Amino acid sequence: MTHRIHHNSTYWILIFSISGLAFLGLHYALKLNFVSGIEEAVPALKKITFCGFLLMMVLLIGKLFRKFIISQIHSEGDKYNLLRVNRLMTGVFLAFVTASFMFDNLYTTVVSLGLISLILGFALQAPITSFIAWLYIVFRRPYKVGHRIQINGMRGDVIEIGYLDTKILEVSGDYVQNDRKTGRVVYFPNSLILKDQVINYSGPQIPFIWNETAIQIAYTSDLKFVEKCLMDACLNDFEKRYPKRDVKTRKRWYPEVYFRVNTFAWLEAVISYPVEPNDTTGRRTRILTGALPMLNAEPDKVQFPEGSMR
Template identity: 65%
Template sequence: MYLVGDRIQIKGFRGDVVEISYLDTSILECSGDYLGNDRRSGRVIRFPNSLILKEEVTNYSGPQMPFIRNETPLQIAYTSDLKFVENCLLEAEQKDFKEQYPYLTTHKNDEWEPMVYFRINTYAWMEAVVSYPVEPTDTTGRRNRILKYALPKLNEAPGKVQFPEGTLR
Protein backbone atom coordinates (compact mmCIF):
# COMPACT_ATOMS: atom_id res chain seq x y z
CA MET A 1 0.00 0.00 0.00
CA TYR A 2 1.03 3.61 -0.36
CA LEU A 3 -0.04 7.07 0.77
CA VAL A 4 0.34 10.57 -0.64
CA GLY A 5 3.99 11.56 -0.17
CA ASP A 6 5.39 8.04 -0.50
CA ARG A 7 7.96 7.22 -3.17
CA ILE A 8 6.77 4.16 -5.08
CA GLN A 9 7.60 2.11 -8.14
CA ILE A 10 5.01 0.28 -10.22
CA LYS A 11 5.40 -1.24 -13.68
CA GLY A 12 8.73 0.51 -14.28
CA PHE A 13 7.48 3.93 -13.16
CA ARG A 14 9.02 5.51 -10.06
CA GLY A 15 7.86 8.66 -8.36
CA ASP A 16 6.31 10.46 -5.43
CA VAL A 17 2.57 9.97 -4.91
CA VAL A 18 0.78 13.32 -5.16
CA GLU A 19 -2.85 12.25 -5.56
CA ILE A 20 -4.94 9.15 -4.97
CA SER A 21 -8.52 9.20 -6.23
CA TYR A 22 -11.11 6.45 -6.49
CA LEU A 23 -10.08 5.61 -10.04
CA ASP A 24 -6.42 6.51 -10.39
CA THR A 25 -3.18 7.56 -8.75
CA SER A 26 -0.82 10.36 -9.83
CA ILE A 27 2.90 10.38 -9.16
CA LEU A 28 5.62 12.93 -9.88
CA GLU A 29 8.19 10.88 -11.77
CA CYS A 30 11.72 10.63 -10.44
CA SER A 31 14.60 9.23 -12.45
CA GLY A 32 13.03 8.48 -15.81
CA ASP A 33 14.34 8.49 -19.35
CA TYR A 34 16.38 11.68 -19.19
CA LEU A 35 17.83 11.58 -15.68
CA GLY A 36 20.70 9.63 -14.21
CA ASN A 37 19.71 10.39 -10.62
CA ASP A 38 16.68 10.16 -8.34
CA ARG A 39 15.52 13.75 -8.76
CA ARG A 40 12.02 14.60 -9.90
CA SER A 41 11.79 14.86 -13.68
CA GLY A 42 8.80 17.21 -13.70
CA ARG A 43 6.57 14.70 -15.47
CA VAL A 44 3.32 13.46 -13.94
CA ILE A 45 2.41 9.80 -14.39
CA ARG A 46 -1.18 8.77 -13.85
CA PHE A 47 -2.20 5.12 -13.70
CA PRO A 48 -5.49 3.35 -12.93
CA ASN A 49 -5.76 1.94 -9.41
CA SER A 50 -6.66 -1.42 -10.93
CA LEU A 51 -2.98 -1.69 -11.87
CA ILE A 52 -2.00 -2.26 -8.22
CA LEU A 53 -3.96 -5.54 -8.31
CA LYS A 54 -1.99 -6.75 -11.33
CA GLU A 55 1.52 -5.38 -10.74
CA GLU A 56 4.06 -5.40 -7.95
CA VAL A 57 4.21 -2.10 -6.06
CA THR A 58 7.45 -1.15 -4.31
CA ASN A 59 7.09 1.48 -1.59
CA TYR A 60 10.44 3.12 -0.84
CA SER A 61 9.12 5.15 2.07
CA GLY A 62 6.65 4.93 4.86
CA PRO A 63 6.43 4.90 8.63
CA GLN A 64 7.85 1.40 9.07
CA MET A 65 11.27 2.30 7.67
CA PRO A 66 12.09 5.95 6.95
CA PHE A 67 15.30 5.11 5.09
CA ILE A 68 16.51 3.08 2.16
CA ARG A 69 20.14 2.13 1.61
CA ASN A 70 22.18 3.91 -1.01
CA GLU A 71 25.75 3.47 -2.21
CA THR A 72 28.41 5.77 -3.53
CA PRO A 73 31.43 4.16 -5.25
CA LEU A 74 34.83 5.78 -5.76
CA GLN A 75 37.53 4.38 -8.02
CA ILE A 76 40.87 4.08 -6.24
CA ALA A 77 44.19 2.35 -6.85
CA TYR A 78 44.87 -1.10 -5.43
CA THR A 79 47.88 0.42 -3.64
CA SER A 80 45.71 2.86 -1.66
CA ASP A 81 45.57 2.70 2.14
CA LEU A 82 42.19 0.96 2.43
CA LYS A 83 41.76 1.70 6.15
CA PHE A 84 42.39 5.41 5.52
CA VAL A 85 39.86 5.45 2.65
CA GLU A 86 37.32 3.60 4.78
CA ASN A 87 37.75 6.04 7.68
CA CYS A 88 37.41 9.10 5.41
CA LEU A 89 34.21 7.79 3.82
CA LEU A 90 32.67 6.83 7.18
CA GLU A 91 33.56 10.20 8.71
CA ALA A 92 31.96 12.01 5.76
CA GLU A 93 28.81 9.89 6.02
CA GLN A 94 28.57 10.44 9.79
CA LYS A 95 29.05 14.20 9.46
CA ASP A 96 26.24 14.43 6.94
CA PHE A 97 23.99 12.08 8.94
CA LYS A 98 24.39 14.20 12.08
CA GLU A 99 23.62 17.38 10.16
CA GLN A 100 20.60 15.97 8.31
CA TYR A 101 19.13 13.89 11.15
CA PRO A 102 20.26 15.49 14.44
CA TYR A 103 17.29 13.97 16.26
CA LEU A 104 18.48 10.44 15.37
CA THR A 105 22.15 10.65 16.33
CA THR A 106 21.47 9.40 19.86
CA HIS A 107 19.25 6.54 18.69
CA LYS A 108 21.58 3.91 17.27
CA ASN A 109 20.03 1.33 14.99
CA ASP A 110 22.16 -1.38 13.42
CA GLU A 111 20.11 -1.23 10.22
CA TRP A 112 21.14 2.41 9.75
CA GLU A 113 24.85 1.92 10.34
CA PRO A 114 26.99 2.87 7.34
CA MET A 115 29.61 0.55 5.96
CA VAL A 116 32.43 0.64 3.46
CA TYR A 117 33.38 -2.27 1.27
CA PHE A 118 35.76 -2.73 -1.63
CA ARG A 119 35.14 -4.43 -4.95
CA ILE A 120 37.20 -5.17 -8.01
CA ASN A 121 36.37 -2.88 -10.90
CA THR A 122 39.09 -3.13 -13.58
CA TYR A 123 42.63 -4.38 -13.89
CA ALA A 124 44.03 -1.02 -12.72
CA TRP A 125 41.43 0.29 -10.25
CA MET A 126 39.09 -0.93 -7.54
CA GLU A 127 36.01 0.67 -6.02
CA ALA A 128 35.63 1.85 -2.46
CA VAL A 129 31.89 1.84 -1.83
CA VAL A 130 30.21 3.61 1.08
CA SER A 131 26.73 2.24 1.84
CA TYR A 132 24.45 4.37 4.02
CA PRO A 133 20.84 5.11 4.97
CA VAL A 134 18.99 7.92 3.23
CA GLU A 135 15.46 9.19 2.87
CA PRO A 136 14.16 8.10 -0.56
CA THR A 137 13.76 11.69 -1.75
CA ASP A 138 17.32 12.73 -0.77
CA THR A 139 19.50 10.10 -2.47
CA THR A 140 21.25 12.45 -4.90
CA GLY A 141 21.65 15.24 -2.36
CA ARG A 142 23.11 12.96 0.31
CA ARG A 143 25.52 11.36 -2.18
CA ASN A 144 26.76 14.82 -3.22
CA ARG A 145 27.21 16.00 0.38
CA ILE A 146 29.17 12.87 1.33
CA LEU A 147 31.48 13.35 -1.67
CA LYS A 148 31.98 17.04 -0.83
CA TYR A 149 33.08 16.07 2.70
CA ALA A 150 35.21 13.06 1.74
CA LEU A 151 37.04 14.10 -1.44
CA PRO A 152 39.04 17.02 0.04
CA LYS A 153 40.33 14.79 2.83
CA LEU A 154 41.19 11.99 0.39
CA ASN A 155 42.90 14.42 -1.99
CA GLU A 156 45.02 15.83 0.87
CA ALA A 157 46.72 12.44 1.23
CA PRO A 158 48.10 11.46 -2.20
CA GLY A 159 50.49 9.04 -0.50
CA LYS A 160 47.57 7.11 0.97
CA VAL A 161 45.04 7.18 -1.85
CA GLN A 162 45.36 7.48 -5.62
CA PHE A 163 42.57 8.17 -8.10
CA PRO A 164 42.34 7.43 -11.84
CA GLU A 165 43.80 10.19 -13.98
CA GLY A 166 43.72 11.07 -17.66
CA THR A 167 42.82 8.31 -20.08
CA LEU A 168 43.21 5.56 -17.47
CA ARG A 169 39.73 6.24 -16.06
Protein backbone atom coordinates in the same frame (compact mmCIF):
# COMPACT_ATOMS: atom_id res chain seq x y z
CA MET B 1 -4.85 25.83 7.73
CA THR B 2 -5.92 23.21 10.31
CA HIS B 3 -7.77 25.89 12.31
CA ARG B 4 -9.61 27.04 9.18
CA ILE B 5 -10.64 23.46 8.31
CA HIS B 6 -11.79 22.91 11.90
CA HIS B 7 -13.86 26.14 11.82
CA ASN B 8 -15.37 25.19 8.45
CA SER B 9 -16.38 21.73 9.75
CA THR B 10 -17.98 23.26 12.84
CA TYR B 11 -19.96 25.67 10.63
CA TRP B 12 -21.38 22.86 8.47
CA ILE B 13 -22.13 20.70 11.52
CA LEU B 14 -24.21 23.57 12.89
CA ILE B 15 -25.99 24.10 9.54
CA PHE B 16 -26.88 20.40 9.13
CA SER B 17 -28.05 20.13 12.75
CA ILE B 18 -30.38 23.14 12.45
CA SER B 19 -31.66 21.98 9.05
CA GLY B 20 -32.31 18.47 10.37
CA LEU B 21 -34.26 19.79 13.34
CA ALA B 22 -36.22 22.10 11.03
CA PHE B 23 -37.22 19.21 8.73
CA LEU B 24 -38.16 17.07 11.74
CA GLY B 25 -40.23 19.91 13.20
CA LEU B 26 -42.09 20.41 9.92
CA HIS B 27 -42.69 16.68 9.68
CA TYR B 28 -44.43 16.52 13.05
CA ALA B 29 -46.22 19.84 12.45
CA LEU B 30 -47.82 18.32 9.35
CA LYS B 31 -49.11 15.46 11.49
CA LEU B 32 -50.92 17.96 13.72
CA ASN B 33 -52.74 19.52 10.74
CA PHE B 34 -51.89 23.09 11.69
CA VAL B 35 -52.42 24.25 8.11
CA SER B 36 -55.79 23.68 6.43
CA GLY B 37 -56.49 23.31 2.74
CA ILE B 38 -53.46 21.16 1.95
CA GLU B 39 -54.79 17.81 3.15
CA GLU B 40 -54.10 16.12 -0.20
CA ALA B 41 -50.47 17.26 -0.19
CA VAL B 42 -49.77 16.31 3.43
CA PRO B 43 -48.62 12.70 2.73
CA ALA B 44 -46.14 13.86 0.10
CA LEU B 45 -44.92 16.73 2.28
CA LYS B 46 -44.47 14.40 5.26
CA LYS B 47 -42.44 12.08 3.06
CA ILE B 48 -40.30 14.94 1.76
CA THR B 49 -39.66 16.43 5.21
CA PHE B 50 -38.70 13.06 6.70
CA CYS B 51 -36.41 12.40 3.75
CA GLY B 52 -34.85 15.82 4.26
CA PHE B 53 -34.32 15.02 7.95
CA LEU B 54 -32.54 11.75 7.13
CA LEU B 55 -30.38 13.43 4.49
CA MET B 56 -29.32 16.10 6.98
CA MET B 57 -28.47 13.39 9.53
CA VAL B 58 -26.31 11.54 7.00
CA LEU B 59 -24.48 14.77 6.13
CA LEU B 60 -24.11 15.60 9.82
CA ILE B 61 -22.62 12.20 10.66
CA GLY B 62 -20.29 12.50 7.67
CA LYS B 63 -19.05 15.89 8.88
CA LEU B 64 -18.59 14.60 12.44
CA PHE B 65 -16.50 11.70 11.16
CA ARG B 66 -14.50 14.10 8.98
CA LYS B 67 -13.80 16.35 11.96
CA PHE B 68 -12.72 13.35 14.04
CA ILE B 69 -10.39 12.06 11.30
CA ILE B 70 -8.73 15.45 10.79
CA SER B 71 -8.19 16.03 14.51
CA GLN B 72 -7.26 12.53 15.69
CA ILE B 73 -5.42 10.84 12.79
CA HIS B 74 -1.84 12.09 12.55
CA SER B 75 -0.55 10.06 9.59
CA GLU B 76 -1.19 12.09 6.43
CA GLY B 77 -1.55 8.95 4.31
CA ASP B 78 -4.08 7.32 6.65
CA LYS B 79 -5.93 10.61 7.05
CA TYR B 80 -6.21 11.02 3.27
CA ASN B 81 -7.56 7.47 2.79
CA LEU B 82 -10.06 7.70 5.65
CA LEU B 83 -11.40 11.02 4.36
CA ARG B 84 -11.91 9.39 0.96
CA VAL B 85 -13.76 6.46 2.53
CA ASN B 86 -15.89 8.82 4.62
CA ARG B 87 -16.81 10.85 1.53
CA LEU B 88 -17.70 7.69 -0.38
CA MET B 89 -19.85 6.22 2.40
CA THR B 90 -21.64 9.53 2.87
CA GLY B 91 -22.46 9.61 -0.85
CA VAL B 92 -23.68 5.99 -0.80
CA PHE B 93 -26.03 6.61 2.14
CA LEU B 94 -27.32 9.82 0.57
CA ALA B 95 -28.10 7.96 -2.65
CA PHE B 96 -29.75 5.10 -0.76
CA VAL B 97 -31.97 7.41 1.33
CA THR B 98 -32.99 9.40 -1.74
CA ALA B 99 -33.74 6.25 -3.77
CA SER B 100 -35.74 4.66 -0.93
CA PHE B 101 -38.10 7.65 -0.86
CA MET B 102 -38.48 7.66 -4.64
CA PHE B 103 -40.07 4.19 -4.54
CA ASP B 104 -42.94 2.84 -2.50
CA ASN B 105 -41.01 0.27 -0.51
CA LEU B 106 -37.52 -0.91 0.32
CA TYR B 107 -37.82 -4.10 -1.74
CA THR B 108 -38.45 -2.11 -4.91
CA THR B 109 -35.48 0.10 -4.10
CA VAL B 110 -33.12 -2.85 -3.59
CA VAL B 111 -34.28 -4.60 -6.78
CA SER B 112 -33.94 -1.40 -8.81
CA LEU B 113 -30.46 -0.70 -7.47
CA GLY B 114 -29.50 -4.32 -8.15
CA LEU B 115 -30.59 -4.12 -11.78
CA ILE B 116 -28.82 -0.80 -12.28
CA SER B 117 -25.66 -2.21 -10.71
CA LEU B 118 -25.79 -5.27 -12.98
CA ILE B 119 -26.08 -3.14 -16.11
CA LEU B 120 -23.34 -0.77 -15.02
CA GLY B 121 -21.14 -3.73 -14.06
CA PHE B 122 -21.04 -4.93 -17.67
CA ALA B 123 -20.66 -1.46 -19.14
CA LEU B 124 -18.00 -0.18 -16.74
CA GLN B 125 -15.75 -3.17 -16.05
CA ALA B 126 -12.47 -1.22 -16.17
CA PRO B 127 -13.56 1.61 -13.83
CA ILE B 128 -15.11 -0.89 -11.42
CA THR B 129 -11.87 -2.88 -11.34
CA SER B 130 -9.98 0.33 -10.57
CA PHE B 131 -12.47 1.14 -7.81
CA ILE B 132 -11.99 -2.31 -6.26
CA ALA B 133 -8.24 -1.72 -6.49
CA TRP B 134 -8.77 1.59 -4.65
CA LEU B 135 -10.43 -0.32 -1.80
CA TYR B 136 -7.43 -2.65 -1.80
CA ILE B 137 -5.09 0.35 -1.58
CA VAL B 138 -7.06 1.87 1.30
CA PHE B 139 -7.23 -1.27 3.44
CA ARG B 140 -4.09 -3.17 2.41
CA ARG B 141 -2.03 0.03 2.09
CA PRO B 142 0.67 -0.97 -0.42
CA TYR B 143 1.35 2.76 -0.62
CA LYS B 144 0.01 6.02 0.77
CA VAL B 145 0.17 9.70 -0.16
CA GLY B 146 3.75 10.88 0.28
CA HIS B 147 5.34 7.51 -0.45
CA ARG B 148 7.80 7.08 -3.30
CA ILE B 149 6.85 4.08 -5.42
CA GLN B 150 7.79 2.33 -8.64
CA ILE B 151 5.26 0.46 -10.74
CA ASN B 152 5.31 -0.70 -14.35
CA GLY B 153 8.49 1.27 -15.06
CA MET B 154 7.08 4.48 -13.54
CA ARG B 155 8.67 6.01 -10.45
CA GLY B 156 7.55 8.95 -8.38
CA ASP B 157 6.02 10.40 -5.23
CA VAL B 158 2.33 9.68 -4.63
CA ILE B 159 0.42 12.96 -4.44
CA GLU B 160 -3.16 11.75 -4.87
CA ILE B 161 -5.04 8.45 -4.67
CA GLY B 162 -8.38 8.78 -6.42
CA TYR B 163 -11.25 6.30 -6.66
CA LEU B 164 -10.13 5.30 -10.16
CA ASP B 165 -6.51 6.39 -10.57
CA THR B 166 -3.35 7.36 -8.71
CA LYS B 167 -1.35 10.50 -9.41
CA ILE B 168 2.42 10.59 -8.86
CA LEU B 169 5.05 13.29 -9.30
CA GLU B 170 7.57 11.65 -11.61
CA VAL B 171 11.15 10.97 -10.57
CA SER B 172 13.96 10.21 -13.07
CA GLY B 173 12.03 9.63 -16.30
CA ASP B 174 13.22 10.26 -19.85
CA TYR B 175 15.23 13.44 -19.34
CA VAL B 176 16.39 13.44 -15.70
CA GLN B 177 18.50 10.91 -13.82
CA ASN B 178 19.66 10.27 -10.23
CA ASP B 179 16.20 10.30 -8.65
CA ARG B 180 15.57 13.95 -9.48
CA LYS B 181 11.99 15.17 -9.89
CA THR B 182 11.05 15.87 -13.49
CA GLY B 183 8.06 18.09 -12.73
CA ARG B 184 5.80 15.85 -14.79
CA VAL B 185 2.67 14.31 -13.28
CA VAL B 186 1.91 10.68 -14.14
CA TYR B 187 -1.54 9.11 -13.83
CA PHE B 188 -2.09 5.37 -13.80
CA PRO B 189 -5.29 3.36 -13.17
CA ASN B 190 -5.56 1.77 -9.75
CA SER B 191 -6.26 -1.57 -11.42
CA LEU B 192 -2.57 -1.69 -12.39
CA ILE B 193 -1.59 -2.73 -8.85
CA LEU B 194 -3.69 -5.91 -9.19
CA LYS B 195 -1.55 -7.19 -12.06
CA ASP B 196 1.88 -5.60 -11.55
CA GLN B 197 4.31 -5.45 -8.64
CA VAL B 198 4.62 -2.26 -6.60
CA ILE B 199 7.99 -1.24 -5.18
CA ASN B 200 7.55 1.04 -2.17
CA TYR B 201 10.64 2.99 -1.12
CA SER B 202 9.10 3.60 2.31
CA GLY B 203 9.97 0.20 3.73
CA PRO B 204 10.20 -1.17 7.30
CA GLN B 205 13.14 1.13 8.10
CA ILE B 206 11.12 4.32 7.57
CA PRO B 207 12.10 7.00 6.75
CA PHE B 208 15.25 5.52 5.18
CA ILE B 209 16.23 3.24 2.35
CA TRP B 210 19.75 2.05 1.67
CA ASN B 211 21.94 3.48 -1.05
CA GLU B 212 25.62 3.21 -1.88
CA THR B 213 28.28 5.32 -3.55
CA ALA B 214 31.55 4.05 -5.02
CA ILE B 215 34.87 5.78 -5.70
CA GLN B 216 37.73 4.27 -7.66
CA ILE B 217 41.16 4.00 -6.03
CA ALA B 218 44.46 2.33 -6.80
CA TYR B 219 45.53 -0.97 -5.23
CA THR B 220 48.38 0.82 -3.43
CA SER B 221 46.03 3.08 -1.44
CA ASP B 222 45.74 2.95 2.36
CA LEU B 223 42.39 1.18 2.65
CA LYS B 224 41.93 1.96 6.35
CA PHE B 225 42.41 5.66 5.66
CA VAL B 226 39.98 5.56 2.73
CA GLU B 227 37.41 3.82 4.91
CA LYS B 228 37.84 6.41 7.68
CA CYS B 229 37.39 9.35 5.28
CA LEU B 230 34.21 7.91 3.79
CA MET B 231 32.76 7.03 7.20
CA ASP B 232 33.56 10.47 8.64
CA ALA B 233 31.94 12.25 5.69
CA CYS B 234 28.85 10.05 5.89
CA LEU B 235 28.41 10.32 9.67
CA ASN B 236 28.97 14.09 9.67
CA ASP B 237 26.33 14.56 7.00
CA PHE B 238 23.89 12.33 8.90
CA GLU B 239 24.35 14.34 12.09
CA LYS B 240 23.77 17.63 10.27
CA ARG B 241 20.85 16.39 8.22
CA TYR B 242 19.11 14.43 10.99
CA PRO B 243 20.23 15.97 14.31
CA LYS B 244 17.44 14.27 16.26
CA ARG B 245 18.43 10.78 15.13
CA ASP B 246 21.42 9.10 16.74
CA VAL B 247 22.95 6.81 14.13
CA LYS B 248 25.52 5.46 16.61
CA THR B 249 22.83 3.94 18.83
CA ARG B 250 20.84 2.51 15.93
CA LYS B 251 22.88 -0.27 14.37
CA ARG B 252 20.43 -0.73 11.54
CA TRP B 253 21.23 2.82 10.34
CA TYR B 254 25.00 2.60 10.71
CA PRO B 255 26.90 3.02 7.41
CA GLU B 256 29.41 0.48 6.16
CA VAL B 257 32.40 0.60 3.81
CA TYR B 258 33.50 -2.36 1.71
CA PHE B 259 35.90 -2.84 -1.19
CA ARG B 260 35.45 -4.68 -4.46
CA VAL B 261 37.62 -5.41 -7.46
CA ASN B 262 36.78 -3.43 -10.56
CA THR B 263 36.75 -4.99 -14.01
CA PHE B 264 39.76 -2.87 -14.92
CA ALA B 265 42.93 -2.12 -12.96
CA TRP B 266 41.62 -0.51 -9.79
CA LEU B 267 39.62 -1.04 -6.62
CA GLU B 268 36.26 0.44 -5.74
CA ALA B 269 35.66 1.74 -2.23
CA VAL B 270 31.90 1.55 -1.66
CA ILE B 271 30.04 3.16 1.22
CA SER B 272 26.53 1.91 2.01
CA TYR B 273 24.38 4.35 3.97
CA PRO B 274 20.78 5.17 4.96
CA VAL B 275 19.04 7.94 3.06
CA GLU B 276 15.55 9.33 2.62
CA PRO B 277 14.07 8.31 -0.76
CA ASN B 278 13.78 11.92 -1.93
CA ASP B 279 17.34 12.83 -0.87
CA THR B 280 19.43 10.17 -2.64
CA THR B 281 21.19 12.57 -5.02
CA GLY B 282 21.72 15.26 -2.41
CA ARG B 283 23.15 12.87 0.18
CA ARG B 284 25.50 11.28 -2.34
CA THR B 285 26.77 14.73 -3.33
CA ARG B 286 27.32 15.80 0.27
CA ILE B 287 29.23 12.61 1.10
CA LEU B 288 31.50 13.01 -1.93
CA THR B 289 32.14 16.70 -1.31
CA GLY B 290 33.03 15.84 2.28
CA ALA B 291 35.24 12.81 1.56
CA LEU B 292 37.17 13.86 -1.57
CA PRO B 293 38.99 16.85 0.01
CA MET B 294 40.20 14.57 2.81
CA LEU B 295 41.35 11.94 0.32
CA ASN B 296 43.07 14.43 -1.99
CA ALA B 297 44.88 16.01 0.97
CA GLU B 298 46.88 12.80 1.48
CA PRO B 299 48.31 11.78 -1.93
CA ASP B 300 50.77 9.43 -0.23
CA LYS B 301 47.92 7.42 1.29
CA VAL B 302 45.41 7.53 -1.53
CA GLN B 303 46.10 7.11 -5.22
CA PHE B 304 43.48 7.38 -7.91
CA PRO B 305 43.45 5.58 -11.28
CA GLU B 306 45.43 7.25 -14.03
CA GLY B 307 45.78 6.77 -17.75
CA SER B 308 43.39 6.02 -20.59
CA MET B 309 41.51 3.34 -18.61
CA ARG B 310 40.46 5.78 -15.90
